[in-house]
Amino acid sequence: MASRVAQRILVYGGDGALGRAVIHRFRVAKWQTYCVDYRPNAFAHYNFTIEDRIAGQDWNPNSGAINDFLESQPKLDCVVNVAGGWTPGSISDAEIFQQCESMWKQNMTSSIAASSLAANYLRESGLLILTGAEAALGPTPDMIAYGLVKSAVHHMTKSLASPNGGLPKDSAVASLLPVMIDTPSNRKAAGESGPVDYSTWTPTADIANQIFSWTEKDRQPVNGGFYVFKTKNHKTTIHLHD
Amino acid sequence: MASRVAQRILVYGGDGALGRAVIHRFRVAKWQTYCVDYRPNAFAHYNFTIEDRIAGQDWNPNSGAINDFLESQPKLDCVVNVAGGWTPGSISDAEIFQQCESMWKQNMTSSIAASSLAANYLRESGLLILTGAEAALGPTPDMIAYGLVKSAVHHMTKSLASPNGGLPKDSAVASLLPVMIDTPSNRKAAGESGPVDYSTWTPTADIANQIFSWTEKDRQPVNGGFYVFKTKNHKTTIHLHD
Numbered sequence: 001m002a003s004r005v006a007q008r009i010l011v012y013g014g015d016g017a018l019g020r021a022v023i024h025r026f027r028v029a030k031w032q033t034y035c036v037d038y039r040p041n042a043f044a045h046y047n048f049t050i051e052d053r054i055a056g057q058d059w060n061p062n063s064g065a066i067n068d069f070l071e072s073q074p075k076l077d078c079v080v081n082v083a084g085g086w087t088p089g090s091i092s093d094a095e096i097f098q099q100c101e102s103m104w105k106q107n108m109t110s111s112i113a114a115s116s117l118a119a120n121y122l123r124e125s126g127l128l129i130l131t132g133a134e135a136a137l138g139p140t141p142d143m144i145a146y147g148l149v150k151s152a153v154h155h156m157t158k159s160l161a162s163p164n165g166g167l168p169k170d171s172a173v174a175s176l177l178p179v180m181i182d183t184p185s186n187r188k189a190a191g192e193s194g195p196v197d198y199s200t201w202t203p204t205a206d207i208a209n210q211i212f213s214w215t216e217k218d219r220q221p222v223n224g225g226f227y228v229f230k231t232k233n234h235k236t237t238i239h240l241h242d
Numbered sequence: 243m244a245s246r247v248a249q250r251i252l253v254y255g256g257d258g259a260l261g262r263a264v265i266h267r268f269r270v271a272k273w274q275t276y277c278v279d280y281r282p283n284a285f286a287h288y289n290f291t292i293e294d295r296i297a298g299q300d301w302n303p304n305s306g307a308i309n310d311f312l313e314s315q316p317k318l319d320c321v322v323n324v325a326g327g328w329t330p331g332s333i334s335d336a337e338i339f340q341q342c343e344s345m346w347k348q349n350m351t352s353s354i355a356a357s358s359l360a361a362n363y364l365r366e367s368g369l370l371i372l373t374g375a376e377a378a379l380g381p382t383p384d385m386i387a388y389g390l391v392k393s394a395v396h397h398m399t400k401s402l403a404s405p406n407g408g409l410p411k412d413s414a415v416a417s418l419l420p421v422m423i424d425t426p427s428n429r430k431a432a433g434e435s436g437p438v439d440y441s442t443w444t445p446t447a448d449i450a451n452q453i454f455s456w457t458e459k460d461r462q463p464v465n466g467g468f469y470v471f472k473t474k475n476h477k478t479t480i481h482l483h484d
Contacts, residue, residue, distance in 0.1 A: 091354075091401075092361035100354050104346060108390075111332075112342050119334040136397065139404035147405040150351075151397035152390040155378065159333075159389060162381035166333040 007215070008076045010034040010121075012114045015041040017183035021078055021204035025212045034076075036066065036113075037083070066117065068179025075123035075168075081114035081130050082176075083107075086189075087219050088143050099145035107131075107149045111156060118167060118241065125170040127220065129211055130157055132175040133232070134228050137241065154226065161224025176219035177203055177228045202229045205234040244268035247290055249457070250318045252363075254356045255325025257283040259425035266451060267454045276318075278308065278355075280326070309358065316363035317410075320457050323356035323372050323470040325349075328431075330385050331458040341387035349373075351393045360409060369462065371453055374400055374417040376470050379483065396468065403466025414466075416456070416463040419483065420444055444471045448478040476484045 009026045013019040014035030023033045023044050033044045040047035048066050058128040070076070076156040085106035091097040094189050133150035140147025157175040160167055167173060180186065182201035190196045207229060214221045221227065250307055254319045255261040256277030265275045265286050275286045282289035290308050312318070327348035333340040353372050375392035382389025399417040404420060415470040422428065424443035432438045449471060456463045463469065468483040 043437070090361075090406075091357050096350070096358050097354060100350070104350075108342070109339070109345075112339060112363045115333050116338050119332075139407070140397070140400040141401045141404050141407045143403050144398065146410075147401060148394040152394040155372045155382070155390045155393035156333075157384065159381040159386050162383050164332075165383045167388075195482075 005074065006030060006032045007078070008032045008034065009080065009115060009215075010036065010076050010114075011068075012036045012046075012079075012110045014044055014147070015039045017231070018082040018083060018181060018204045018207060019080075019183065021205065021208040022082060022211060025205070025208035026078075027115075029212065034069075052074040067120075070117065070121040076118070076121050076126060077123060078127045078129070079114050079118040079150065080128075080210075080211060081110050083110035084131055086143070086146050090141055090147055091144055093237055098143065100103075103145040103149040107146075108152055111153050115160060115173075117157060118173075120205040122168050122171055125173075125220070126168060126170045127215055128160070128173040129214070130173065130175045132157065132177045132226060134177040134179045134230075135184060136237040137177070138227075157226070159223050172220045174223070174225040174227055176207060176211075177226050178207065179228070179230055181207070200231050201232050202231040202235075202236050206231070210238055248272060248274045248314065249320070250274045250276065250316065251320040251322065251457075252278065252312075252318050252356075252359060253286075254278045254321075254323040254352045256271050256283045256286055256289075258324060259427065260423060260446045260449060261451060262323060262410070262452040263452060265354075267447070267450035268320075270456060273319075278309075284445045305389075309362075312359065312363040318360070318363050318368060320371070321360040321364055322370075322453060323352050325352035326386070327371055328388050331387055332383055333386055338387065342390070343396070345387040345391040349388075350394055353390070353395050357398060357402060359413075359416075360413070364410050364413055366410045367462070368410060368414075369457055370402065370409060370413065370415040372415065372417045374399065374419045374468060375377040376419040376421045376472075396424075399468070400466050414462045414465040416465070416467040416469055418449060418453075419468050420449070421470070421472055423471075425447070441476050442473050443474075444473040444478050453481055 011019050011029050011071050012023050023041055025031050034046045035041040035044035037049045038050050069224050070134045087099050132153045138148035142195035160173045180201045182203050213219055228239050230237055253261050253264050256265050256364050257279035265283055268350050270273050276288045277283040277286035280292050280320045374396045378389045378392035385465050401417045419449050424445045470483050472479055
């Protein structure tokens with residue numbers, strides 16, 4: 001078999017729990033792995049560190065170093081955004097403004113940054129993966145800030161998938177819609193309210209494996225698709241939301 | 243006829259073109275009118291001026307003066323947000339980050355502020371009106387920042403309308419979904435690209451009249467409803483989006 005140029009993936013939030021699983025899955029498959037996060041991922045080939053987790057402008061893709069680097073490299077095969085965060089809260093909370101700003105910065109600015117880089121540095125027939133939320137398919141009065149921002153991510157997914165959406169020719173964009181991902185920070189948050197059944201939480205490796213699968217020949221996801229990840233008895237099923 | 247306590251309306255963006263029409267319509271009907279904007283509206287009974295049009299935190303409802311005032315008054319009958327702005331732009335634009343921040347601050351922070359005040363100061367069976375966008379019901383690749391933020395406003399509308407949404411008992415929230423409002427700034431923006439047919443633009447008075455109508459007895463809009471305003475031959479029709 002002839003040797004092949006290594007494929008390249010850029011992961012926003014590449015040193016979060018899910019990001020590390022994604023970098024790991026692609027690295028063992030011999031991809032070149034680029035991580036953007038507020039800490040370096042020691043397993044990634046290249047790291048771009050941002051200064052502050054919630055300082056939105058720091059995710060700005062026009063801020064220099066990432067663009068300069070990507071200009072010097074072959075086009076990317078895949079861009080993934082798995083940066084983000086969650087907060088509860090209703091409209092009557094005194095902290096609603098802070099909750100919204102925080103959710104915007106954590107979930108939306110990372111989505112904008114990843115999408116902007118995909119528009120400029122993804123190859124033709126490439127793949128962009130964003131992270132939405134299953135909960136935001138319906139009303140979210142008890143986590144209003146989280147839901148409205150994830151809803152904006154869903155809108156962006158549909159817009160980028162539409163004609164003249166701005167991604168390179170024959171590329172696809174899809175959103176992951178997790179219900180609950182099994183991460184240390186989610187376990188910590190949930191543990192505060194008593195015993196939890198983790199058998200319904202989605203392992204990060206299941207999501208990383210699905211993203212990897214979508215990059216294989218003829219396995220591209222539906223352009224603009226929302227893929228809901230549900231887990232029961234430790235088994236994850238993935239379905240395309242209508 | 244016995245004298246009646248005056249009804250009260252608070253209008254975010256009350257000195258914009260649409261806001262002035264709303265304040266005018268309610269004032270002539272003898273309501274007490276409260277305006278929040280970056281300039282005072284001389285026709286309103288009370289004005290709360292914010293410092294900078296796009297400095298999002300200045301819309302913060304917890305910033306003091308407005309809350310202090312509302313605490314001292316009878317509950318509000320109606321809260322309206324008609325502050326906002328528009329910008330074109332696709333995901334590949336170098337200015338995408340600035341466009342998104344600007345749309346967030348203009349359209350979303352005003353929606354959050356108005357909704358938060360409604361949660362705390364609206365009377366039972368009161369009315370909250372937000373401003374969405376007909377365009378954001380579908381993909382908006384050519385005005386991605388605008389569309390994704392308006393989509394978040396739609397999500398907020400649905401969430402506040404849901405059980406435990408956070409508004410006072412028996413209140414209703416609905417969103418205006420204009421196609422194109424006939425305002426001086428919209429005329430100016432459109433005029434730059436040649437002659438325009440204004441007969442399909444919606445007069446501000448038509449929207450103001452509809453909002454007023456919704457405050458009349460037994461005329462409350464559908465809770466969580468999206469009302470699309472379309473104008474043809476200078477005649478405006480309003481329909482409830484499914």
